Amino acid sequence: MNYQARDSNKELPVENGTPDLPKFAVLQLSGCAGCEVSLLNTSDWVDKFQLVYMPLVVSTHHIPDDVQVLLVSGGVSNAEDAYNLRQAARKVKKVIAVGTCAISGGVSNLGDRDDVRELFLSRYDRINLPRLLAKTHPVDAFVDVELYLPGCPPTPELFTAALTDSRGFKAAAIVCAECRRQKLANMRPKHLTGFRHGSVLPDVCLINQGFLCVGTSTRGGCRAICTRPGHPCVGCRGPSNLLIEKGSAVWLENIQRVFEHMTDIPADELNEALRSPQLSMFLFQFSDYAGGDRPPRSKDKVL
Numbered sequence: 001m002n003y004q005a006r007d008s009n010k011e012l013p014v015e016n017g018t019p020d021l022p023k024f025a026v027l028q029l030s031g032c033a034g035c036e037v038s039l040l041n042t043s044d045w046v047d048k049f050q051l052v053y054m055p056l057v058v059s060t061h062h063i064p065d066d067v068q069v070l071l072v073s074g075g076v077s078n079a080e081d082a083y084n085l086r087q088a089a090r091k092v093k094k095v096i097a098v099g100t101c102a103i104s105g106g107v108s109n110l111g112d113r114d115d116v117r118e119l120f121l122s123r124y125d126r127i128n129l130p131r132l133l134a135k136t137h138p139v140d141a142f143v144d145v146e147l148y149l150p151g152c153p154p155t156p157e158l159f160t161a162a163l164t165d166s167r168g169f170k171a172a173a174i175v176c177a178e179c180r181r182q183k184l185a186n187m188r189p190k191h192l193t194g195f196r197h198g199s200v201l202p203d204v205c206l207i208n209q210g211f212l213c214v215g216t217s218t219r220g221g222c223r224a225i226c227t228r229p230g231h232p233c234v235g236c237r238g239p240s241n242l243l244i245e246k247g248s249a250v251w252l253e254n255i256q257r258v259f260e261h262m263t264d265i266p267a268d269e270l271n272e273a274l275r276s277p278q279l280s281m282f283l284f285q286f287s288d289y290a291g292g293d294r295p296p297r298s299k300d301k302v303l
């Protein structure tokens, strides 16, 4: 069986494909499948790897025993996620956690609220669903992870680098380094601009325009694909190398300092927005998704 990559005429070798190529599998836990779609948006890995398991596109029910790399997307939200993850990790040489959900929060984190849990459990007809865990966990709460690939979803190039050349890939220090917008000293907003208010100037930093952009402290490597067309960075790539091994408070302070320096937005207004559930969905360091007292991840393991 073969599948065609969207941007190429190459065929993706899958089960019973080229036997010499190293094999990889994709395990999807509680997420949205956006990571899988991003992986399929590149064919650069096709000549180097053989995809043998990915329920979204490959019709096979189990992960073979000779798989080198396991990509895991989504968070661990229920007993079935935990079981599948442990079983899969036993079979493979290397686990790569891909996407914000698997690493730190994102959409999975939406379930970590009492009102959501109450609503879910209040339905009497949910008896055949897997047991919901008390909270959603990152993948490395259950298995050893060799590489973290943050993003929501990670761009196709990041997937290619993770599979083929993770040591050779160097992410830009922060999103601003890949965003061509200019920071202006004489344009200081007094209040935050709502997400859908007004037009966006094409070349001027979004902070100067009053948008809550956290690209100044967020890891680059995404090509600034959100901020260039005018969408503020919400931090899905996680903290930059300078901040990643520090606590969440340091990241928050860093963002606040940038806004103090560039705007006249009152601190209360900024704090309230930074801690809003919508933004903290991605700014995982502000939630306890990563496990509270877990030591920070080494920056050397993050792509």
Ligand code: SF4
Residues within 6 Å of the ligand: 030, 031, 032, 033, 034, 035, 036, 073, 074, 098, 099, 100, 101, 102, 106, 107, 108, 151, 152, 153, 154
């Ligand atoms: S990280 Fe983003 S794209 Fe990937 S599964 Fe989670 S919500 Fe979907």
Ligand code: SF4
Residues within 6 Å of the ligand: 175, 176, 177, 179, 180, 181, 182, 183, 204, 205, 206, 207, 213, 214, 215, 216, 224, 227, 233
């Ligand atoms: S818009 Fe955001 S990412 Fe771009 S330069 Fe300004 S702060 Fe940085």
